[in-house]
Amino acid sequence: MTRETRIEVADLICPLFVHAEAGNEAITSMPGVLRRSVPDLVRECREVFDLGIPAVAIFPVIAPEKKDARGRQALAPDNLLFRALGEVKAALPGLVLIADVALDPYTLHGHDGVLTADGREVENDATVEILCQLALKEAEAGADIVAPSDMMDGRVGAIRSALDAAHLTKTCILAYAAKFASAYYGPFRDAVGSRQAQPVCKATYQLDPGNLREALREVELDAREGADMVMVKPAGPYLDVIRAVREQTKLPLVAYQVSGEYAQIHAAAQAGWLDYDRCREESLLGIKRAGADLILTYFAREVAEKSKG
């Protein structure tokens, strides 16, 4: 009766992976999460929507032979993501569809953008131009929300102008505003096949895990450039950032409980060291209590099922 914070199904966003194969495939480092065929993605979306989850974020797994150094497949008419968005939107017009805007599913090197000639850095402005085109194509394919997850400078404003110029005025921008250069993304990179022999270092564009003030500055910039919602990512290790962003902005605040946060609870529970259900609940309550309005979590479906009893 006196509990101050509750997780509601309507707070949850379900991340889903889609590949071009006919069947589904397990992801070893993310128990229970699958790379799904397009038809199975549509089926899963229907089920989570029926459970009361308002939104899904769809991530494409691009076949290695379609990747190159410049991520050209991102803008190709046969990009799997566009087909997936279109089919889900046609089947479930009321489900909110979120699409990442970044090149990492499409580049051989796994970076979120194109690289400079010496291959040592991401080329910010050239990347932003490509991202604007990708955002437009995602919106045209059926995305309600485009979510730049790349952390290039100036991309939110550029995407906003591009959407406006194309009269896509109803498309929202969810900015991955405070996205840290985190080791907790490891299992996600397994899922989309962007893991490299040498872990990719994204520290020139993602935030330093030690920096709170810089995170607040990124949020401020993205808000000023026209973001409709902002995100903090990862969530669990950055609860102070979530709280500080909550106090700084009036925009809806989304927290991403990332793949590594999900994997560590599973791994410890598998070893018999942690109580799976209670740690799942507690991890989400902490994120909500810190100030998040919405949580992207791989636990979304399970939480929704439990809440139905």
Ligand code: PBG
């Ligand atoms: C890519 C992207 C990443 C995640 C979401 N979009 C990985 C990265 O930046 O390397 C990670 C999500 C997760 O770990 O669950 N732009």
